[in-house]
Amino acid sequence: MDKQIFTVCTTDRINGALALFDSLKEASFSKFYVFYIGDMSGCRFEVDPRIEFVSSREVIGEGGEYQGKYELLSLTERCCHLKVHALHYMLKLNGDRDVSLLYADSDIYFFDNNLEFMEGSWSVLLTPHLTPDNQRDASEWATLMKSGTYNAGLFVVKAGAVGRAFCDYWINCVNTDCSIDYFRNVNADQKWLDLVPTLFYGVKISNDAGLNLGHWRVDKTDEVSCQGEVFFVGDAVIRCFHFSGYSFDQLPLVSCHSALIAEKGSALRRMAETYSSKMEMYKEFNQPLGFKLGNRFRFTKFLFRLRNFLVKFVV
Template sequence: MNSNDKKISLPRLYIPSNEKIVNPLSTGIKASNLSKKNTQKRIDPQFYNQQHDLNNHFCVIVGSEYVLKIIALQQSLMQYSEKFTLWICCIDPFAYSLLKEMSLINVNLLQVEELEDRELKAIKRKRKVNEYCWTLKSVLIEYLLVNYDLPSILYCDGDLCFFSDPNIIFEEWGDHSIFLTPQRDRDWVEKMYGKYQAGLIGFKNDLYGLKSVRWWKNKCIDWCSAEAEEGKFGDQKYLDYIPIYFPKVKISNNLGINAAPWNCIYNNDYKIDKTKNDIFIENDKLVVYHFACITIFTENDFDLWSLGEISIPNNILNHIYTPYLERIQFVLKQLKDKFNKDTKQFLSKKDINKAQTLYKDSQLRRKMNQSNHFMNFSMIISKERLIQGLTSYYSLEPV
């Protein structure tokens, strides 16, 4: 460990977006006299897991449109992680009240108001919902590291889902302060939108972890738009500079961490296969997949890539997408049967006729996905031609 990374005895203060970092000793101000908002932990004991030192920590931001996906994410962590804490920041009352009612295991809930100061509230009025959520990522990460003195935090987009033990991520992260995952996209995409994926990113509670996340926060507060311009895009393009400006950055080499459509479906030519219960991308076990741009119309109707029409290979449909859709279907059933919810309120209001990569899940479709050469036939049979029709049908059976 670098000597500069050792924790000092002074309290680590959460720095609101419009305030500068102040060392209490350098000003003569007692730490107890500093703003209560900076240091107060607003904890509802019913939803706060105090055994956080033993866990890997994940955080996510959720609004009402992402509730189903967040629950699926939590369930995947429950399946594959022995010890974890998932911190969920809810940006609207609907998401907070529902998740509070569900009392999800190993989950700590926060309301966005706990993070917001006057500057952020002003920004909120000017930016789109997705842009404001991007702005909040670094704010949330710093808030959790400092207010709860967590050793590290891994931010996850709400549409991630785990397929094996996430401890693989923390092992690769090791002693580094920052964890980044490459986009692995086309060159022009990375040049415009960024080399590193902002949907999975980690920071340690040490010198460089805090410095880098605060640098990122200040950049996002200054500008965070969904329209790329002059070398900037949302919160993501800024990440290009983190390995340049800060030491102790780990850039993942694992193809199974933050796998996604842009690096597994319409880019690259990775071999993806299933061995027993594990899915492999080349020689790397699939740890977490990014199900970006999925729209949920009904429990069986989905747009698997809303940005355009793409062809998803059957092995990826079978081994990756079908298990995820089953999770979504299970969550919908749970909300209906156990919590007596009208599931329509969780579904997309978009026009299904405008879906780009429409997928209708059914037992027949899953059977068709098992082969790259599945053929469909149709017949019109009358009473007079019944014998001929049945003869034709039985002729299709394998010998």
């Protein structure tokens, strides 16, 4: 079975996509696609021949069927919208070939490049925010339910009838609404995944605690450990860590969405510093977006974000 990987980013954060590729460069796969929003016309650099850059304009034009609402989407929401259309592009490109397609957000970094989790007798693999070894109280469950049961930052889809049907469903969803609006129970592309296991046969829910690990599944620094270059969360090997809401200058804070601290000298701190160094290494390849978001958009999104914060954390 052929394995291919794809990600989505804006051109001012190309370094995230390249850091993701760097973390997987020793793995066994044939192609790595970077679907981007922005302008790369001035980009002149040599990369691994397995990497291919694809503009959002090639995939959805200026918003596709979502044109009327597209201008009101934030960059994050536009990336979520592009992600689903990128999956459609990948399925169409591969036709009936025996291929497994891994999507990973460009803020994910792999610490174990064994891609055996892409193999199996299922058609769609989803990664939940919580696994059976996570214990949470009802208030935390409620917050996660607003975000969605599954994390859309990493999933695997096999080419075939079920994979195409799943993609058609998801495209219809994000073309209907791809905004982040907790008041209306919508969270871009992610919340729509909640219905997938009941709508399609052949959907597997991963219980691998080390796959797509993020701040939502780690409470304390000492939950993460290491033996040499192998990292663990509990007894599970950490395949990849999702650095959602992470920025270089905020350490020891792991994410702006969480109070999780990566204490100095800890395994979690080593992971964050490794990721930071790779992001810094590829920073020179970032390109200007080539467009600006209008003032109407900025004011509207400020109101949305304020309301989302109140709904998610206060109400």
